[in-house]
Amino acid sequence: MKDRRPAALSATELLSAYAARTLSPVEVFRDVADIVSTREPTLNALWVNDLETRPQALLDAAQASERRWATGAPVGPLDGVPVTVKENLARAGVSMPSGNAGVTPVLPTRSSPVVERVEEAGGLIIGSTVMPDWGMLSSGVSSLHGTTRSPWDHRLTTGGSSAGAGAAAAAGYGPLHVGTDIGGSIRLPGTWLGLTTLKPSAGRVPLDTPYLGRVAGPMTRTAADAALLLSVTSRPDPRDWTALPPERLDLEVLHTDPPALPTTLSATRVGLLLDAGCGTPLDPEVRAVVEAAAGVFASAGAEVVPLEPFMTPELLRRLDEFWRVRSLVELETLGAAAQDRVLPFVRRWAEASRDVDGRELMRDYAAILAIQQATVAATEPYDLVISPVAPMAAFPAEWPMPWGDADEAMSHIGFTAPFNLSGQPAGTVNAGFTADGRTVGLQVSGRRFDDVGVLAALHWFEQHRPESAQPRWPIP
Template sequence: MRTEQDLATMPAVEMLAGFADGTLSPVEVHDAVQSVIEAREGVLNAFWARDPDASRKAALASEARWAAGEPLGLIDGVPVTLKENVARRGVPMPSGNAGTEPVVPEADAPITARVVESGGVILGSTVMPDWGMLSSGVSSRHGITRSPWNPGWTTGGSSSGAGAAAAGGYGPLHVGTDIGGSIRLPGTWLGLATLKPSYGRIPLDAPYLGRAAGPMTRTVADAALFMRVLSRPDPRDWTSLPPQDIDWSALDGEMRGLRVGVHLDAGCGESCDAEILAAVNRAAAVFEAAGAIVEPVGRFMTQELLDDLDLFLRVRSWNDFRALEPEARLRVHPHIIRWCQGGADVPGTRVLQCYQQIMGIQARTVAATLPYDLVLSPVAPVAAFAAEQPMPFPGDEKTMAHIGFTAPYNMSGQPAATVNCGFTADRRPIGVQIAGRRFDDLGVLRAAAWYERNRPAEAVPHWPDDADGALTEEKTTSTTPEGEKP
């Protein structure tokens, strides 16, 4: 007999098979997920807006459609969460920031529309840190979001709530967004299967240089299933790719003969911990044993390029910060205040220089990776750090010292996935990043699925089941949010 935990953590592909043959009910699944949320949310703090009554009504409607043999779409009845910066009509969007007056959207974002059209049961909107510019679960509005593996560890960010929900058993399908690593960093620190797709692959309502949205799941097959929904076209995104008939379910394939680069030195930021490098090398060895042609990839980033990307992003956030009323500015997280002040009154000529440097990152990334079908690398140079810590490395000058492996693929628009490839000595997850050529999202997912099937047993996540009650106890650390949730 399946337990509530079994139902809540069931992969979406298995869930849908149960709905189709009548052995499983969308309402049964929904209620099991809600039980897990009720037990864990007081510690994990993954949600900004949540309406269990509305989501149960959606599950009831799905159950009726399945009973009639008329499912609405590919994920009818499957529980889904959306990051709070993905617009849902009528749901306030504070962007994790206590200083802002939340925008209340009048229409669903393309992502939300595709999920609803496909029958997904939206559980709610997940939290993020201030303006999405912290790589942790620390937010001036929401407090601290914590890892299901250990509440003392970070989730990573900025898709912190989505990551906590995925790892914590809040159903199988979760949407994050990523402008420098915000999907993949929670991916590595929480043991998830994620994809930052090609730029423009998933239509957005607010496109921006390097910005992408993508799936955060426990299995690659679920990520591929979700891409079938999220990648459908929407004319509102004027930067999106032309519609393409991609068979996202075609995940079978071999690695023999593929050229696989291994990139272990980002050329900027902090150097990698030995345990991280060892885990990525072990993953590369699995590819090589299967007949892939594995070669080292040299540095292609520099500290100057990373610093100029950092300055460009500081100027962007400074413009948002200076638009706030003086009293509201005081409510922004102190780390963000200090960081964005570095972008105050930067001359336009300097900003243009930074933009040109970003074009340089694009060119270097594409050129360095073009000889390879795939490039394996660390996701971040360190494993999960303390939950209360805003960023991996102390010191404002090291704000972007951890994104040397992830940000280049945002700037180049290339797809990049994460899959868990090991653990540190104290059992913190380690992910390998698998990047591909421009627009080869399917090739990246196929390689991720192949590695997921062939990785050694010690690299397979055994998800925390809360046997010791760690996720159902009251937090002892004060994490009181400064704003109230709707």
């Protein structure tokens, strides 16, 4: 810890230092503010930068946290830890444009459940992070915000739609960041930025606007931090009528020193999915990294079993069509001038569904149900399923999608989207690098509701992956 600046420390390290009084929340606040002021003009991760808009209020909050830690009375498990939240997670009085220059931003009068839980726990929210138009791109390209760039290499994408959250996590804008995910929007930045992330079980984290497949989850640099953030954000809220019953998650196993995790996986059955069954072919370099990661599990005694694909091109096509119609409905609520301000790629993608009638849309919905059924049935025999996150490594930052400006539908989410629809937890952890240095993540998914099992597996892999797979974070 001594050779790293405060902003580069994990949340669990910060909390230990606060308790030992070897580091102050004020010192951390100032160091994070320094990194943000230096890097934000290039990275473009923040829609609302509270460090600029209300610096005194944040300093006052950090000083109050410092006083509480001095008396051994923190207000909650995140007291004094910097946090960001994605711009589509409501903060009272902060506008929500959903990355789109064509919409009239919503101005919420009450914060979302995620934000309320973070604030109750003492988290220091330093800003709202950017996203592409309506969250319907896997990049950081937005008609409102411009282009968000990778802290690893400014020429490369962050992934999306939780683009700003991913950039903030990798760049050292504090340790804890909350993204949202409807088809891969947490895990795609995870693989292209080397992060440890979790798309929680459906209903695990309460939302004020739940929707089929949508979740909010942690984007961090360690699994222990992801577990810490989930323990806060998963607390109940009556506004989410789809929420799971309140449950105390046994996450302490990740917080012991050393972690109380097994060194052998002899009782663990792991499915290895290397063919999504649809979409873009898997890049050989990505495949090699995932196969090597499977070898790490196998060397610890896990039974690693090849898993046959359960998605099909037709199922993925129909999911894409369903989302196009949904976005077309949103597009048509806008006036002509406002529609012209929507990112052209997103507008073309949505307008391509104009001829879809009600019967076809019901067939699309039936396909979604089929994806749910197939995913649960195929993965149920395994304790964990490991796979690529995406078929490719990071692409140029200016491209809206991994193939550029062409319309290839959603051909890159065959590994991620099924777990949104089935509601199963799925996370990412960096597993290696391409020959030119781009990060490659491993997706780890679990049985329904086993968020703790997935987090434990991510944490285990962090401790057992080869040194060559360890990220050297691009934090000055």
